[in-house]
Amino acid sequence: MDVLFHNVRELVERAETEQKSIAMLMQEQEAAISGRTVAEIRAQMKNNLTVMATAVERGLQGVQSVTGLTGGDAVLLQNYIASGKGLAGDMLLDAVSKAVATNEVNAAMGTICATPTAGSAGVVPGVLFAVKHKLNPTEEQMIDYLFTTGAFGFIVANNASISGAAGGCQAEVGSAAAMAAAGVVEMAGGSAQQSAEAFAITMKNMLGLVCDPVAGLVEVPCVKRNAMGAANAIVAADMALAGITSRIPCDEVIGAMFRIGQSMSPNLKETARGGLAATPTGRAIAAKIFGGAVMQGE
Amino acid sequence: MKFTSVFDIIGPVMIGPSSSHTAGAARIGRVARDLFGRQPKRVTIHLFGSFAETYKGHGTDVAIIGGLLDYDTYDERIKTSFADAEAQGLAFEFIPETAHTEHPNTARIVMEDDKGEMSVVGISIGGGKIEVSEVNGFKLRLTGGMPAILVVHDDRAGCIANVANCLAMHSVNIGHMEVSRIERGLTALMVIEVDQNIEDRVLQQISLIPNINKVSKINT
Numbered sequence: 001m002d003v004l005f006h007n008v009r010e011l012v013e014r015a016e017t018e019q020k021s022i023a024m025l026m027q028e029q030e031a032a033i034s035g036r037t038v039a040e041i042r043a044q045m046k047n048n049l050t051v052m053a054t055a056v057e058r059g060l061q062g063v064q065s066v067t068g069l070t071g072g073d074a075v076l077l078q079n080y081i082a083s084g085k086g087l088a089g090d091m092l093l094d095a096v097s098k099a100v101a102t103n104e105v106n107a108a109m110g111t112i113c114a115t116p117t118a119g120s121a122g123v124v125p126g127v128l129f130a131v132k133h134k135l136n137p138t139e140e141q142m143i144d145y146l147f148t149t150g151a152f153g154f155i156v157a158n159n160a161s162i163s164g165a166a167g168g169c170q171a172e173v174g175s176a177a178a179m180a181a182a183g184v185v186e187m188a189g190g191s192a193q194q195s196a197e198a199f200a201i202t203m204k205n206m207l208g209l210v211c212d213p214v215a216g217l218v219e220v221p222c223v224k225r226n227a228m229g230a231a232n233a234i235v236a237a238d239m240a241l242a243g244i245t246s247r248i249p250c251d252e253v254i255g256a257m258f259r260i261g262q263s264m265s266p267n268l269k270e271t272a273r274g275g276l277a278a279t280p281t282g283r284a285i286a287a288k289i290f291g292g293a294v295m296q297g298e
Numbered sequence: 299m300k301f302t303s304v305f306d307i308i309g310p311v312m313i314g315p316s317s318s319h320t321a322g323a324a325r326i327g328r329v330a331r332d333l334f335g336r337q338p339k340r341v342t343i344h345l346f347g348s349f350a351e352t353y354k355g356h357g358t359d360v361a362i363i364g365g366l367l368d369y370d371t372y373d374e375r376i377k378t379s380f381a382d383a384e385a386q387g388l389a390f391e392f393i394p395e396t397a398h399t400e401h402p403n404t405a406r407i408v409m410e411d412d413k414g415e416m417s418v419v420g421i422s423i424g425g426g427k428i429e430v431s432e433v434n435g436f437k438l439r440l441t442g443g444m445p446a447i448l449v450v451h452d453d454r455a456g457c458i459a460n461v462a463n464c465l466a467m468h469s470v471n472i473g474h475m476e477v478s479r480i481e482r483g484l485t486a487l488m489v490i491e492v493d494q495n496i497e498d499r500v501l502q503q504i505s506l507i508p509n510i511n512k513v514s515k516i517n518t
Contacts, residue, residue, distance in 0.1 A: 045304075051311045108314070111313055112311070114311075150305075150308040165424070217355045290352065
């Protein structure tokens with residue numbers, strides 16, 4: 001199989017020596033492995049982009065999940081931004097709101113694009129559709145962003161994990177946030193190495209995050225974890241673009257994430273037996289929804 | 299390498315909220331319908347493990363009915379599948395089971411109409427990927443990732459060769475094949491994974507071979 005990069009170091013080296021963007025390398029590798037043309041691959045990614053945009057729009061109009069546990073927070077944030085009272089800065093809050101919007105649509109059984117999973121689908125589009133107003137990317141550049149985030153996700157998936165059941169939330173929202181940070185750095189004109197730094201800085205601040213969904217559902221705390229994942233991604237991207245580097249190389253951070261996931265108790269890996277799921281309120285919610293059934297396994 | 303495509307990372311497009319409990323469930327329903335060969339009139343769905351415990355919150359039930367109505371994982375109509383089923387004359391019943399199964403996300407779908415009955419067991423193994431583990435009591439392992447033909451036949455000499463010959467005549471290459479039987483000399487099942495989607499006329503020809511009782515397919 002024609003893999004152009006097995007880890008972040010190889011990806012950055014290749015980008016530098018061949019003077020290519022990370023997005024371009026990901027697209028070349030996809031074409032080589034799948035046997036499809038670049039045009040076909042970009043068309044599929046464009047469709048994914050459209051799905052993401054539609055999900056954000058729907059979420060911003062206000063949705064409610066089947067259980068009633070989540071929904072409406074994206075709207076609250078947009079109204080707050082409009083009031084002009086926001087402390088964090090409008091762009092950051094916009095990203096948070098759009099990440100929440102996507103995950104609220106997911107919880108309400110709307111159409112989403114898993115990035116890398118359904119539970120962590122808010123971060124990558126949330127960051128994109130907020131930063132868009134600042135960087136004014138073309139549609140092609142937005143598609144490139146998805147390939148760049150995909151390249152980093154590809155490396156994490158093959159060298160560590162993108163599954164909450166295998167590695168906790170750090171593997172899902174942690175990966176999504178780090179992917180988004182790397183993608184946004186490239187879109188803002190940063191180097192491949194700066195994308196890697198942004199990825200490392202984000203992931204370092206997501207390490208150890210457990211997967212403890214209340215009632216086993218992709219709602220609490222998933223929606224708010226996506227919110228903070230988006231905020232983390234943008235701040236880390238700014239840090240990398242400012243010239244700050246990670247003392248621990250990106251690939252070693254990914255390795256640490258993998259080993260932390262392995263040593264995490266199964267109670268904290270999507271089984272709904274520990275963490276927030278096991279709090280009195282978490283258990284009460286589960287009992288109310290499922291009539292007291294004991295939650296086991298995702 | 300576990301993941302080979304960027305679209306495993308940026309994708310799939312699906313109805314939320316869970317790749318295993320919603321997207322996977324829809325795929326199980328759709329594969330069951332494919333194997334039955336038509337839309338059934340009556341369906342009983344037995345849910346096991348985590349499917350039984352959380353199906354309401356994850357929309358596993360509407361996703362399975364959506365699949366039985368031939369909806370894909372990203373089809374918004376999944377949400378209204380119960381009403382759609384009623385309008386199309388598909389009666390259904392869900393039975394959450396307490397029995398322990400090998401895999402936590404398992405569904406047994408029993409489909410019926412005036413022409414016949416079929417039972418399919420599907421499991422959702424994560425990330426929206428599924429496997430069919432049983433058809434009409436025959437154990438098997440089918441991923442739905444490749445086109446496949448299932449042939450129920452009398453356990454007689456020559457059946458397998460005749461089916462293989464028929465496929466060869468249509469230049470269909472066999473990628474993987476399994477044969478199992480419940481009891482010697484009675485009924486047997488061939489599971490044939492092939493490299494391309496199968497046309498209905500090929501199925502029809504196979505069904506005319508002596509000792510062949512039933513032929514169904516999964517296209518991808």
